[in-house]
Amino acid sequence: MRTAKLLILVVGIIGLALVATSFERRTVGAQQSKASGGSDRLVVQLCDGETKLEIADARAGEVLPPEKAREVARRMMAAYAEQQAKQVSKWTARDRLTWEREQKRVIEEGYKLFHDWRALGGTIGISCDMCHPDAAATHPETYPKFQTQLKRVATLRDMINWCIENPMKGKPLPPDDPRMIALEAYITSTRKGVPLEPGKH
Amino acid sequence: MWPLKWKKREQEYRRQREEFFEAVKRLNRRDFLKVAGLSAAVFTAKTVVPPHSFQVVDVVRAEPQEKPLFRFAYISDTHLYERELNERFVNAALRAVRDVNALDPPPDFVIFGGDLAQLGQPKELELGKQILSELKVPVKMMVGEHDWFLDMGEKWRELFGPENYSFDHKGVHFIVLMSVNEKDFWTERNMTPMERMLTVAQLDNPIQSRFEVGEEGREWLRRDLAKVSKDTPIIIFSHSPLYKYYRPWNFWTEDAEAIHEMLFPFKSVTVIHGHTHQLLTHRIQNIHFHGMLSTAWPWPYAPEGLPKLTVPMERPDPFDEADGTGWGTVDVHRDGYVDKHYNLWSRNPITVAKAYLESWGKEAIPPAPEFPPY
Numbered sequence A: 001m002r003t004a005k006l007l008i009l010v011v012g013i014i015g016l017a018l019v020a021t022s023f024e025r026r027t028v029g030a031q032q033s034k035a036s037g038g039s040d041r042l043v044v045q046l047c048d049g050e051t052k053l054e055i056a057d058a059r060a061g062e063v064l065p066p067e068k069a070r071e072v073a074r075r076m077m078a079a080y081a082e083q084q085a086k087q088v089s090k091w092t093a094r095d096r097l098t099w100e101r102e103q104k105r106v107i108e109e110g111y112k113l114f115h116d117w118r119a120l121g122g123t124i125g126i127s128c129d130m131c132h133p134d135a136a137a138t139h140p141e142t143y144p145k146f147q148t149q150l151k152r153v154a155t156l157r158d159m160i161n162w163c164i165e166n167p168m169k170g171k172p173l174p175p176d177d178p179r180m181i182a183l184e185a186y187i188t189s190t191r192k193g194v195p196l197e198p199g200k201h
Numbered sequence B: 001m002w003p004l005k006w007k008k009r010e011q012e013y014r015r016q017r018e019e020f021f022e023a024v025k026r027l028n029r030r031d032f033l034k035v036a037g038l039s040a041a042v043f044t045a046k047t048v049v050p051p052h053s054f055q056v057v058d059v060v061r062a063e064p065q066e067k068p069l070f071r072f073a074y075i076s077d078t079h080l081y082e083r084e085l086n087e088r089f090v091n092a093a094l095r096a097v098r099d100v101n102a103l104d105p106p107p108d109f110v111i112f113g114g115d116l117a118q119l120g121q122p123k124e125l126e127l128g129k130q131i132l133s134e135l136k137v138p139v140k141m142m143v144g145e146h147d148w149f150l151d152m153g154e155k156w157r158e159l160f161g162p163e164n165y166s167f168d169h170k171g172v173h174f175i176v177l178m179s180v181n182e183k184d185f186w187t188e189r190n191m192t193p194m195e196r197m198l199t200v201a202q203l204d205n206p207i208q209s210r211f212e213v214g215e216e217g218r219e220w221l222r223r224d225l226a227k228v229s230k231d232t233p234i235i236i237f238s239h240s241p242l243y244k245y246y247r248p249w250n251f252w253t254e255d256a257e258a259i260h261e262m263l264f265p266f267k268s269v270t271v272i273h274g275h276t277h278q279l280l281t282h283r284i285q286n287i288h289f290h291g292m293l294s295t296a297w298p299w300p301y302a303p304e305g306l307p308k309l310t311v312p313m314e315r316p317d318p319f320d321e322a323d324g325t326g327w328g329t330v331d332v333h334r335d336g337y338v339d340k341h342y343n344l345w346s347r348n349p350i351t352v353a354k355a356y357l358e359s360w361g362k363e364a365i366p367p368a369p370e371f372p373p374y
Helices: A002-022 A067-088 A091-114 A156-165 A178-187 B001-026 B032-045 B057-062 B087-101 B122-132 B154-160 B193-201 B214-226 B256-263 B354-358
Strands: A030-036 A041-045 A051-061 A146-147 A152-154 B071-075 B110-112 B139-141 B165-169 B171-175 B233-237 B245-248 B269-273 B281-284 B287-291 B325-330 B338-344 B349-353
Touching: A002 B256, A041 B269, A091 A178, A156 B122, A178 B256, B071 B087, B087 B122, B122 B154, B139 B171, B165 B256, B214 B256, B269 B338, B281 B354, B287 B338
Parallel strands: B071 B110, B110 B139, B171 B233, B233 B269, B269 B287
Antiparallel strands: A030 A041, A041 A051, A146 A152, B071 B325, B165 B171, B281 B287, B325 B338, B338 B349
């Protein structure tokens, strides 16, 4: 994992240098942005999304000559190495973005399935939201718990499948079905922050 | 934890039963009511042990209470799909019709509380009309958003007539008020009629507008009320609750305050509404509000905004598809206020009495649920 990331970084830096050397008329493009605080010095960002370098003697939008670009790349690499030496976490801002994006995507997928009986294999026009608007009365925080009607301790997943099979008259989903994961993600997202109370009736 | 609680309750129950039997021995005409109160206490204290024959609750209650002027029944929110797609909702509607037909004596009429269809399809509405035509007593129809937003009520009006109307019955002025109009959210989104219908049919869809009687409807109501003397009892049927309970689910009427202003000058006003599929009780000044049950499925209570006077029904058992659903009757008293009966199919019936609302919840309190909503 770490090796792969480093490799990507190095490739990125080489790429930066190449951009600067081979296509001198083009600016460093996406890699540069205006420095904050009103200064219009050239700011170069590494592709880890975090390491930034302000170039004292170059203006924003300026195309660096090859020599200078190589120098900048060396300094970026050094800054990166220095930062790595101090860093405790192995996770970057990019990781965080990925987590958030994927979570949001799956929750949204779950929301769609929750409101679409066909997508869940229902056969009589009944969708989850018809009894559970905004996933109300799903109380995922209370599972696992003994379900009198099933005569055993059941999970939220068991109950989702029970609903698909019974009121919706569909076929239960395999536990690793992406639709099941999406439904769980949506349902639990609506109870974020509610204390866990497994076993609560 | 539980067994201990039960034990305590059972002890209390036995103590009260002893007291009751003692009292019965001393019974004379004057003390009769006092004992009746005691037996009611025995009834509420009971949780584990089923009621026994020593309870004289019903006999006694029947005596001192004023006899209602008349009774009507309600069936609401059948949400019919075509029979080929969904037989369950059709069977539930038929069951309600059978139950109402079995009432002896029969009710004076039946109010249908709206949402006859699920997606406003002509075939759904026609099926609904066919089912309701089995009723032996006259039916008063009310429209719901599920009946309306495919063709903006065209088919419904063709089958059942105007959406706003009034009639008088045994001295009470009844008004059926269309309260589920929405401001146009579909034109700018280029929605097809079906997309508009599906948007409104999704309770938790935030794109749609909030329910309202609207300017035209309010004007119609103003003209209708102008013909009625202020001491004539008024009963209004609306699909949405004519007050503000929970906005995100349209358990809500946006122009409720303007309607209330028109109703405050009247001596006695009762609103009976559909849409919420649950036991719901509210009072604003002289206006008493009662919800209706659905025959199709119960809605959960909203996460906030529940009216203080509402004693919620116990959370329905998902493993029993009839639980939390049913129909009901309404006993109208001389002053126009009503006893509202919820005939739940899988539970004991629950009555929300006029005395409960008149005393602001101090008397005739309906039974509290053992397992309240989450």
